[in-house]
Amino acid sequence: MDIPYNSTARPDTGLYNAKVGIWLFLASEVMLFGALFSSYILLRVSADPGMWPHGLLNVPLGTLNTFILITSSITAVMGWASLKMNNFAGFKKYQGITILLAITFISIKSYEYWDKFHHYEVHLKNGHVLDAHIEKQEGDTIVFHGYDTADVDATKITHGWQDRQINRHEIEVKKSEIASIDNFGPSHSPFTGIYFVLTGLHALHIIGGIIVMFYIWGPGSIMWRTDPERFTNRAEVAGLYWHFVDLVWIFLFPVLYLT
Amino acid sequence: MSNNSDSHEVQKQVRSHLRIFVALIVFTLVNFIVSYFMHVDSQTASVVIALGIALVEAFLVAGFMMHLTTERKIVHIVLVFTVFFFTAMMYLILWANRGDNRLGHGVHV
Numbered sequence: 001m002d003i004p005y006n007s008t009a010r011p012d013t014g015l016y017n018a019k020v021g022i023w024l025f026l027a028s029e030v031m032l033f034g035a036l037f038s039s040y041i042l043l044r045v046s047a048d049p050g051m052w053p054h055g056l057l058n059v060p061l062g063t064l065n066t067f068i069l070i071t072s073s074i075t076a077v078m079g080w081a082s083l084k085m086n087n088f089a090g091f092k093k094y095q096g097i098t099i100l101l102a103i104t105f106i107s108i109k110s111y112e113y114w115d116k117f118h119h120y121e122v123h124l125k126n127g128h129v130l131d132a133h134i135e136k137q138e139g140d141t142i143v144f145h146g147y148d149t150a151d152v153d154a155t156k157i158t159h160g161w162q163d164r165q166i167n168r169h170e171i172e173v174k175k176s177e178i179a180s181i182d183n184f185g186p187s188h189s190p191f192t193g194i195y196f197v198l199t200g201l202h203a204l205h206i207i208g209g210i211i212v213m214f215y216i217w218g219p220g221s222i223m224w225r226t227d228p229e230r231f232t233n234r235a236e237v238a239g240l241y242w243h244f245v246d247l248v249w250i251f252l253f254p255v256l257y258l259t
Numbered sequence: 260m261s262n263n264s265d266s267h268e269v270q271k272q273v274r275s276h277l278r279i280f281v282a283l284i285v286f287t288l289v290n291f292i293v294s295y296f297m298h299v300d301s302q303t304a305s306v307v308i309a310l311g312i313a314l315v316e317a318f319l320v321a322g323f324m325m326h327l328t329t330e331r332k333i334v335h336i337v338l339v340f341t342v343f344f345f346t347a348m349m350y351l352i353l354w355a356n357r358g359d360n361r362l363g364h365g366v367h368v
Contacts, residue, residue: 067284081269
């Protein structure tokens, strides 16, 4: 059965069906991410004044990832524009670059996650608190690299993050001196919880985008020979989705990394 | 599939997208420099600056890369509903968290 309005516009909407469909889907996505952003706002305004964590994330890496995603957005547009100009080889090149950039984004994000799972808040029996990474373990001794303070609140206060980043050094601790140790995973604090949920959902969208774009770039590209108009529409719809993923990151980056 | 005027129009769009790409990179860089090197003392000011720049970037992506400024009426209608419900959800959250309604403060009977 032939599905109508796959490549030509419907007279009543003025758009082909997939375009109406993707906009409806993106509208639902706005509500999904909006619900999570509202959870973030709720957690943040409910935190004690000056105690919302800041400086926990790697800002240069976050900035690099923002550049990568913005660049991938423009290469996605260039791919679609190549098809519009009958340049299939150009589409293959730009779509391929978009996929590689998306994979790079996910790789950097994975490294950031890995780092958080190896970043510890250590409470010592003498009342000191460490905000540190484990350098090495030798028998009964653990060598941390990080920040050491006797003031428990100093590891949490918002304005103290520059101090925590500057005053990092090696700290040797005997295992018997440790009262508790907890990494900066999702269960560490409301901040890390919402950070992992928001960026995790965004990362799933990136992975979904990679799968779809790879299909269009690879096995699905056979359609260019049989129905080029419909194939171009597919590339446009995938591009719209990809721009939305970029748009979400444009808000996630300042909200989680910069403020 | 495309005639010469189509092709010319697409080339114009590509040039416009490249300018937007440069603008997005510059805005991101400004956001990074302000946040990372300038250490704005006021938390409120840093939030306003960071989100203000993000809003401009979002407008550029949605308006031009996603072609919203020239998109058909039906898409705008869908998005008007989305904006309405999104705003209502945000308002409810802020309302629920104000004064006596603040979540976590228990229910007054």
